[in-house]
Each structure stands twice: as structure tokens, then as C-alpha cells.
Amino acid sequence: MFDTVRKHQRILQFVLMLLIVPSFAFFGISSYSSFLDKETDIVKVNGKPITAQEVDSAAKRQAERVGGNAQIAQSLQFRQAILNELLQQRILGFAVSNLRLQVGKEALVKSLQNIPQIRALYRQDGSFDDARFKQLLASNGLNEEQFYASQAFDLKISQLVNSVARTEIASPKLSEIVSTLYETERQVQALSFDAKDYLNKVNPSQEDLQAFYTSNTKLFESPEYVDVEYIVLKADPKEDAKVFSEKADQFANMTYDQSDSLKPAADKLKLSVQTQKGVTRSGAAGVAKDHPLANPKVVQSLFGDDAVKNKRNIEAVQTSPGVFVSARVVIFHPAQTLPYKDVAAEVKRQVSQRMAEKLAVSAAADRFTALEKDPKNSSGFASPVWVSRNKPANLVGGALDEVMSVNPDKFPALVSVQNPGVGTILYRVDQTRQPAGIDAKVHKAQAQQIQALAAQSEFAGFMSYWRDVAGVKIINPLKPPSLGSGS
Numbered sequence: 001m002f003d004t005v006r007k008h009q010r011i012l013q014f015v016l017m018l019l020i021v022p023s024f025a026f027f028g029i030s031s032y033s034s035f036l037d038k039e040t041d042i043v044k045v046n047g048k049p050i051t052a053q054e055v056d057s058a059a060k061r062q063a064e065r066v067g068g069n070a071q072i073a074q075s076l077q078f079r080q081a082i083l084n085e086l087l088q089q090r091i092l093g094f095a096v097s098n099l100r101l102q103v104g105k106e107a108l109v110k111s112l113q114n115i116p117q118i119r120a121l122y123r124q125d126g127s128f129d130d131a132r133f134k135q136l137l138a139s140n141g142l143n144e145e146q147f148y149a150s151q152a153f154d155l156k157i158s159q160l161v162n163s164v165a166r167t168e169i170a171s172p173k174l175s176e177i178v179s180t181l182y183e184t185e186r187q188v189q190a191l192s193f194d195a196k197d198y199l200n201k202v203n204p205s206q207e208d209l210q211a212f213y214t215s216n217t218k219l220f221e222s223p224e225y226v227d228v229e230y231i232v233l234k235a236d237p238k239e240d241a242k243v244f245s246e247k248a249d250q251f252a253n254m255t256y257d258q259s260d261s262l263k264p265a266a267d268k269l270k271l272s273v274q275t276q277k278g279v280t281r282s283g284a285a286g287v288a289k290d291h292p293l294a295n296p297k298v299v300q301s302l303f304g305d306d307a308v309k310n311k312r313n314i315e316a317v318q319t320s321p322g323v324f325v326s327a328r329v330v331i332f333h334p335a336q337t338l339p340y341k342d343v344a345a346e347v348k349r350q351v352s353q354r355m356a357e358k359l360a361v362s363a364a365a366d367r368f369t370a371l372e373k374d375p376k377n378s379s380g381f382a383s384p385v386w387v388s389r390n391k392p393a394n395l396v397g398g399a400l401d402e403v404m405s406v407n408p409d410k411f412p413a414l415v416s417v418q419n420p421g422v423g424t425i426l427y428r429v430d431q432t433r434q435p436a437g438i439d440a441k442v443h444k445a446q447a448q449q450i451q452a453l454a455a456q457s458e459f460a461g462f463m464s465y466w467r468d469v470a471g472v473k474i475i476n477p478l479k480p481p482s483l484g485s486g487s
Contacts, residue, residue: 041475042083045090050083055478058082075315076478083478091463092157094470101156108148111155164455164462178450179443180434182389187431188403189381193364194423195357202355204348210340212351217337220346226302227277227331231255231266232292235322248324252316255326259312262328275330292325301327308332357423364424368416371426375412381428388435390442399425408432 041049056073059082063073072078112118117136121129137147213220233251235244247269254265266273276284276293281303284293292298301307301314313328340347371377387393392400399417406413412430419425 042478043087043475044471044473045087046094046470048090049475050086050090052479055079055083055086058086072315080478087472088463089157091466091470091472092160093153095462095466096153096156096160098466098469099160101160103152103155103159108152108155112151161459164459176443179446182446183435183438184404185386185388185391185433185435186403186406186429187384187433188387188395189378189384189428189430191367191381191426191428192423193360193367193425195353195360195421198356198359198363199352201359202352204351204355209344209347209351213340213343213347219350220338220343221335222338223280224303224335225278225280225333226308226329227275227333228279228293228302228327228329229262229273229275230292230298230325230327231262231271231273233269233271233324244322248316248318251324251326255313255316262313262326265326290320292319292323292327295319295325298325298327302329353421357421360423361418364416364426368414368426371414371428375414378428381426384430386433395427399427403427403429 040052042052042055043050056079059073059079062082063078118133121133121136123129134144137143142150233247251265251269254268255262258264262273265271276287278285279293279299279302281299283296283299284291287294295317298314298317298319301317304314306312307314307329311329313326316324316326319325385393387395387400387403389400389404395403399415402415402417406415406429411432412428415427415429417425417427
């Protein structure tokens with residue numbers, strides 16, 4: 001319904017996450033001003049560093065919080081996401097301090113009462129169990145002063161983000177204009193020039209075929225594949241959950257620490273080492289959907305540099321609840337160009353298709369030139385249909401944009417849209433109208449989506465401004481953690 005909003009959906013989800021998720025976890029909070037570690041600085045905000053040690057610690061806590069293992073916390077991609085989050089928190093923290101924002105006692109109390117762990121400390125008579133509260137804080141390495149300070153700081157950040165992202169559209173008229181543009185209908189007729197209709201007019205020579213094969217060997221390669229061995233750890237329904245969790249940790253740690261073989265982990269956990277030949281980037285052929293080597297993450301890892309070049313075990317992957325897999329490449333078979341005789345038919349098909357497409361495009365260009373001299377001529381065009389951005393019929397992407405962008409003063413107008421690999425379509429546009437009925441629900445939804453985009457834009461500008469004010473400076477790139485660091 002609303003193309004622009006759909007294109008920005010991931011950004012909107014990001015903004016919503018900021019509005020919903022507190023900037024800090026309830027527990028495991030480190031002092032915001034304690035940056036005395038001597039580790040290598042990664043990035044500085046207002047002269048204060050975010051260190052590799054800080055990223056590693058935060059990654060470990062977050063991995064534990066979501067039920068992951070140590071290997072997840074050590075992956076570069078996961079740690080980069082943690083660094084991005086820490087950087088964003090630090091910039092927001094700088095903005096809060098710089099703006100000297102304050103939080104009232106009533107707002108802080110109300111915020112604290114929304115925390116489940118705090119609500120659970122109220123007795124049936126309404127009194128608060130202060131002793132349990134202090135024990136809970138102590139068990140997480142906090143005192144009351146630190147806790148209240150961190151919660152007040154979180155609340156300031158939450159209020160700041162909400163105020164920035166609560167941007168209103170300057171005038172409801174703007175929303176109305178956008179909705180009207182998306183409802184506007186245009187009458188369109190199409191005339192297709194498809195390559196398939198010109199195939200009987202082409203006859204490539206042997207020289208054409210051989211030249212195409214020689215110049216496009218990548219098109220005629222057998223895919224690379226690997227022969228692998230793998231082990232699978234499955235939970236026994238009768239097994240205690242804690243016991244299996246310990247086994248899963250052992251499985252993950254052993255396959256990672258002793259990465260040149262699966263045998264140590266298999267022997268320790270009494271698992272059989274299984275083999276599979278001919279695994280391509282699409283997975284193992286002929287296996288069930290729940291097979292370990294049908295899992296996209298497992299397959300992707302098997303074709304990573306470390307697995308292919310160094311023959312190391314891939315990191316353990318949880319393919320489904322209670323199922324963990326690790327695998328390693330035994331033999332890598334690179335892609336190879338197939339002999340011409342084996343692909344001759346496919347070479348001819350592709351060359352013929354390309355030659356036919358050229359004829360179709362040329363015919364469309366000739367017809368377009370003729371129609372420009374006689375724009376009222378609709379001979380050969382399909383029956384007219386009414387289209388709009390809300391109801392595009394079979395027009396998509398560039399074709400819809402071209403049709404809806406034509407100046408009505410130039411009607412009847414022609415639009416030529418190439419469809420690579422297929423041919424060309426000519427569109428004849430001759431009328432425009434507004435639909436009689438207006439869907440109030442659609443208008444309201446579009447207004448909300450436009451407002452969300454405006455909020456996203458405002459927040460992006462806000463973060464960019466404070467990033468500059470805080471003097472964010474990249475010191476060193478994030479690197480994989482040292483295996484001996486214990487992070």
C-alpha cells in the first residue's frame with residue numbers, strides 16, 4: 001500500500017526498539033564514569049574510551065542473557081553489534097549530561113514500580129521488603145546509590161529519546177497531499193516486446209556460440225562443494241535440563257578450543273562422527289529439511305575461509321531446540337568450468353535469448369519513435385486499466401514510477417521500460433482521476449506511517465548532531481578477542 005514506508009521498515013523498527021528498550025539492563029550495570037581499564041581503546045566519546053575489554057564483558061553478559069554460549073560472545077559480528085550499542089548509549093549519555101536533564105522523584109518511583117523484580121518485593125499488605133531489595137542489589141554488585149543513579153540516568157535517556165522521536169508533521173495537510181498522490185489513478189495501456197516472440201528469428205553461428213562460451217566461463221561452472229564430517233548433540237527428553245545445558249557448553253567449547261578435529265568432543269560426549277559428501281552452498285542434496293546440513297547457518301559457516309582453508313571446526317550451531325551441530329570440511333572441491341560439449345545446449349539457449357532480446361528492444365524503440373509522431377494511435381496495445389500507487393495492478397518498481405511521474409499536461413504520453421532478460425514494455429498513459437470513495441482508515445494509517453518516518457529522520461539528525469558535539473573518534477578497529485584473555 002505504501003511503498004516508501006515499506007522501504008524504510010527496518011529503520012522504523014530500529015527507532016521503535018529505542019523507544020521500547022531501556023538503554024541499560026536492570027542488572028549487570030557498570031558505572032558510567034569508570035573507564036580506567038588499560039586495554040586498547042576502540043573509540044572515544046568526549047575523550048573517554050570504549051575499550052576492547054568493555055566490549056568483551058558486555059558481549060559475554062548479553063550472550064548469557066539470551067541463553068547463548070561463549071562462542072557467540074566471541075564472534076566478531078556479535079561484538080560489533082555490542083560496540084554499536086555501547087557507542088549509541090555513550091552518545092545519548094553525553095547528550096543527557098550536556099543538556100543537564102533532571103528526573104523528578106515521582107517519575108523515578110513510578111519507573112521503578114514498573115520493573116517486575118521491584119514489584120515482586122512488595123508484600124501483600126503493600127509494604128516493601130527493603131532487606132530483600134538490598135540483598136538483590138548486592139548479589140548483582142550494586143548498592144542503592146548506584147542503582148538509583150543508573151535508573152535515573154536510564155529514565156533521562158528514555159525521556160530524551162521519546163521527546164526527539166515524537167516529532168509531529170508540521171501540518172495535517174502534508175499527510176493529506178501524500179495520501180491523495182497515492183490514490184490518484186491513471187489509465188494505462190501496455191504493449192510488450194518480449195524476447196520469446198523473436199526467438200524464431202535468430203540463428204547463432206558456431207563462432208557466436210564458441211565466443212560466448214569462452215567469454216563467459218563463469219556461467220558454465222560446476223558449483224564448488226565440500227565433503228564434510230559432523231557431530232550432533234541432541235537432548236534426551238528424560239535428561240535434566242541443567243545437565244544438557246552443561247553438555248551443550250562442553251560441546252561448544254571443545255569443538256571451538258580443539259578446532260582441528262571433532263573426535264575429542266565426539267569421544268567425550270559419546271557422539272558418532274557422521275560424513276556427507278557433495279555439500280554445496282545450497283546445502284546437502286536429498287536430505288530432510290530438519291537435517292543438520294540443511295541449516296543455512298551451518299552451510300554458510302562451512303564455506304567460510306577458516307573452515308575451507310584451515311579445515312577448522314565451525315562454531316556450534318543450535319539448529320532447533322535441544323539440537324546442536326558442529327562440522328568441519330574434509331575436502332574442498334572448487335568450482336570448475338564444464339567442457340563445451342557438456343553445456344552446448346545451454347550455451348545456445350543463452351545466446352539465442354540475448355539475440356532475441358536485442359531484436360525485441362530494437363523493435364520497441366522503432367515503435368516508440370513512430371508513436372511519438374502519432375500519440376493517439378493505440379493499435380496493438382492491451383485493454384486500458386486504471387492503476388495507482390495504492391493499487392498498482394501488475395506494474396512494479398520502475399515501471400510504476402515512470403507511469404505515475406508523467407506530466408498530465410502531456411497526455412496521451414508514452415513510457416518505455418526495459419525489462420532486462422525479457423525485453424521492453426511500452427505504456428500509453430492518457431487519463432487521470434481521483435477515486436470517488438476515500439478510505440479513512442487508509443488515510444489514518446498513512447498519516448501515522450508518515451509521522452513515524454518524520455520521527456526517524458529527526459532522531460537520525462539528533463544522533464548525528466550529538467555524535468559531532470561529543471567528538472566521536474575511532475581509535476582502533478574491533479578485533480577478535482584473544483583466546484587466552486578469558487573474555
